[in-house]
Amino acid sequence: MTKSMHIVKLSIGYLLKLLLVTVFIFPFLWMISTSLQTFKETLAFPPTMVPAVPQFINYVTAWQSGPFLTYFSNSAIITISIIVIQMLVLIPAAYGFAKYKFKGSSFLFSLVLLAFMIPGQVTFIPVYLMMSDWGIGRTLLPQIIPFMTNAFGIFLLRQYLMQVPEELIEAARLDNASEFKILWKIMIPMSKPALATIALFSFVSHWNDYFWPLVMTDSAAVRPLTVGISMLRETEGISNWHVIMAGNVILVIPILIVYLFCSKQIVKAFVYSGIK
């Protein structure tokens, strides 16, 4: 094979790979393009690729079509509360499972694995009834407290903490350090990567969640952004794609910005969670 043929082959490879990645990126570009078009432009066939004059007004229309400030802050409150509560619950639990021997620990840990396996799609009917029984059906709590125990997080952090050498803990105990201090000064700093993975994972999955808020909420006051955006088709009419796409961009942009700046960590976190 001559050198020039080699170069041709190499560049075809590059081109094909770029084509592949385009298949996955293009819909997002299309979404942005549509969100800036006029209604008339969206009706054109062949489709309008780039709007003549970007219509930022579509974003205003989408934002004003419902209580979007409420949706947005609901999403933020729910996601942040879940992450904070999960951390408070899972750190001591993972430490207990990783570093203590106690009666029934393997049985209790198997319950954690069970929780990991049972999806919300199985439990949502009883949980919904429980929430109404407790009189908190119309608050944000049904979207927060069912996630207080992150079984996956306990599992991951426990694996991590088990690798912390026993001698380190013993030495700290000899120095009369309290268990809380050991946790705070040794365990948490040493498990930062695992904690970051867990938090990132929670953020992405709860910010994006659609099923749970859909089945738990009956009123606009407690709806998160995902459900609010999904209802744009009903409020704005099913063919107003320019407004629907503008709402869609509002939903996607926060995640895409985070991804743009720390795609490496996110990719790592997802791979790490997958292969343990």
Added chain:
Amino acid sequence: MGKKRVSSVIRPYLMILPAMIGIGVFVIYPIFYLAYLSLHKYNLMNPAKSKFIGLDNYADLFARDEFYKVLGNTALYTFATVLITLVLSVAIAVWVSKNTKFNQFIQAGIFTPHIVSIVSIALVWMWMMEPSLGFLNYILKSVGLPTSQWLQSSSTAMASIIFVSVWQGIGYYVLIIVAALQGVSPSIYEAASLDNASKWKIFYKITLPMISPQLFFILIIMTIGSFKVFDTVRMMTLGGPNNSTNTLVYYIYQNRTTNIGYASATGMVLMLVIGILTFVYFRMLANKVHYQ
């Protein structure tokens, strides 16, 4: 001293207590509650008037054609999604596995849909699949192919949903397989190339067996994940046209307010399916650990 001993005995229990309360209240109790509901004719307005009816809900469920239709749809969706994703993700992973900056960019690009909400994904694909104005039919038309009704015909709706699911999920599996491929020791490949083995032979004699644990992991989590498909169906087709995309979880969702007992019985079936899959997974996992 005695007081200190007692506190050190109960300390681990205190540490895991909040987590166990969460599991007890939001996983274990609801499972029993679900089983209870599935044996009742539940009265949503006045729960005190609910009636115990034994296995009637189950009998009703197994006698209805629509249940088998829904179960069949779910199985078809699962089978197709898992198979297509697995084959494509292995192919792509092998293609972009070399650790270069360019390949990392490609991997990150393919992965992007995975971290975006299904709501956005569904909406943008519904727009692209719009039969008269959508981008996909424009592409088909411009290369001279017949256009499709996509989500709006009962013969193509399921395929369209499977397409979107594969598109969204594949990046994650590519990442996992790439990581697995990079973990295979290069010396094994060197030995094979000394033997003048063909590329294809190296692939299925060496590469595939070496990454089989990860492939198995993917197979199981994807099967469980696909079996509870809901979001795409709710967003894109509402189970239609003609129930052609109605799936198990969507079916539960449809009945959740009108017939709670019946929906709960369906939920028990879903749990059973997931339970079996999980059991198989742990059995295989145990075997794998065994021979290592």
